[in-house]
Amino acid sequence: MPVIGNLSKGKQSERKPEKQHILNTPFKIHILGASAAIPTSARLTTTQLVQYHNKNFLLDCAEGTQKQLRIFKLPMMGINHIFISHIHGDHYLGLPGLIFTMHLLGRKKPLHIYSPQGMQEIIDLQYRISNLVPGFEIRYHVISQGGQIIYHDNQIMVESIEMEHTIETYGFLIREKQEPLKIRKKAIEKYNISVADIKRIKAGKDLKIKNNEVIPNSQLTLPPAIPRSYAFCSDTGFTSKYIEQIKHADLLYHEATFLHDKVDIATQKTHCTALQAAQIASQAQVRQLMIGHYSARYDELSELLAEAKSEFENTIIAMEGDVIELPYKPGEEALSEE
Numbered sequence: 001m002p003v004i005g006n007l008s009k010g011k012q013s014e015r016k017p018e019k020q021h022i023l024n025t026p027f028k029i030h031i032l033g034a035s036a037a038i039p040t041s042a043r044l045t046t047t048q049l050v051q052y053h054n055k056n057f058l059l060d061c062a063e064g065t066q067k068q069l070r071i072f073k074l075p076m077m078g079i080n081h082i083f084i085s086h087i088h089g090d091h092y093l094g095l096p097g098l099i100f101t102m103h104l105l106g107r108k109k110p111l112h113i114y115s116p117q118g119m120q121e122i123i124d125l126q127y128r129i130s131n132l133v134p135g136f137e138i139r140y141h142v143i144s145q146g147g148q149i150i151y152h153d154n155q156i157m158v159e160s161i162e163m164e165h166t167i168e169t170y171g172f173l174i175r176e177k178q179e180p181l182k183i184r185k186k187a188i189e190k191y192n193i194s195v196a197d198i199k200r201i202k203a204g205k206d207l208k209i210k211n212n213e214v215i216p217n218s219q220l221t222l223p224p225a226i227p228r229s230y231a232f233c234s235d236t237g238f239t240s241k242y243i244e245q246i247k248h249a250d251l252l253y254h255e256a257t258f259l260h261d262k263v264d265i266a267t268q269k270t271h272c273t274a275l276q277a278a279q280i281a282s283q284a285q286v287r288q289l290m291i292g293h294y295s296a297r298y299d300e301l302s303e304l305l306a307e308a309k310s311e312f313e314n315t316i317i318a319m320e321g322d323v324i325e326l327p328y329k330p331g332e333e334a335l336s337e338e
């Protein structure tokens with residue numbers, strides 16, 4: 001269930017990745033903007049901040065993003081990685097301003113920007129004409145295909161998802177890496193297991209003890225947590241091309257620009273209806289669907305929600321200020337699901 005309002009208290013700055021167990025690592029999605037094309041009096045266009053442990057990933061950067069970061073007390077200077085789905089104004093026009101503010105605030109750390117070709121040209125042109133050199137390095141990572149691992153560290157990875165849109169567009173699949181098997185403490189004591197054997201057991205091997213007796217791995221280990229995943233799909237026409245890639249995601253954000261009575265306009269503009277977004281969620285068998293990218297023609301969003309729910313019950317709507325937390329999935333659940 002979404003948690004409405006601002007849950008992030010105090011300043012969160014990005015620290016060096018520590019070796020920490022994935023257990024209960026927070027995985028949150030903050031909605032900063034959820035409208036399509038043009039902002040309305042109540043909504044900004046697509047922008048989300050994903051917080052994983054001490055990392056902050058910005059997904060798209062609409063006009064007004066800086067203000068939203070301040071309103072929701074999110075750590076602007078803690079953002080080191082920005083992912084831009086495509087170079088339509090409603091998804092990137094906040095980026096030049098955000099970079100400018102980071103410069104004015106004295107940022108020194110490099111900033112990584114992941115996007116289709118063209119983002120660097122836009123930013124460089126702007127700063128060349130205003131005769132400004134940002135006081136920090138911007139590293140551009142050009143995405144050129146879907147299914148590309150564009151970011152990874154010891155806990156998490158981000159993959160590009162190829163969308164179907166008027167220009168080159170990518171969604172992002174953020175998923176935890178599978179952690180190794182957890183060794184049972186009692187087993188270490190009982191069999192006096194050596195460090196070398198612990199390594200082998202964590203890799204799935206059985207343990208040989210005296211008299212050639214073999215202790216099966218299942219008696220020595222506990223299943224690890226099930227990796228969580230978040231798929232961000234915006235903007236796109238109705239297509240099945242990424243269904244396999246996003247299969248079983250814990251949460252799918254999918255654009256739902258129109259109600260289905262406007263399916264012709266949606267098709268023509270390569271966008272989806274709420275019903276189509278829900279059909280994709282059904283086919284991909286995700287746990288939960290969150291719709292967004294609403295056309296400015298809709299003041300009231302309940303019809304979009306109802307339409308999506310008619311096909312996929314576990315649907316929520318993205319609203320500015322919502323914080324959606326992906327619940328930790330302990331390994332025991334794996335056993336009961338098998």
Ligand SMILES: [Zn+2]
Nearest residue numbers: 036037090235
């Ligand atoms: Zn858009």
Ligand SMILES: [Zn+2]
Nearest residue numbers: 086088165235
């Ligand atoms: Zn677009």
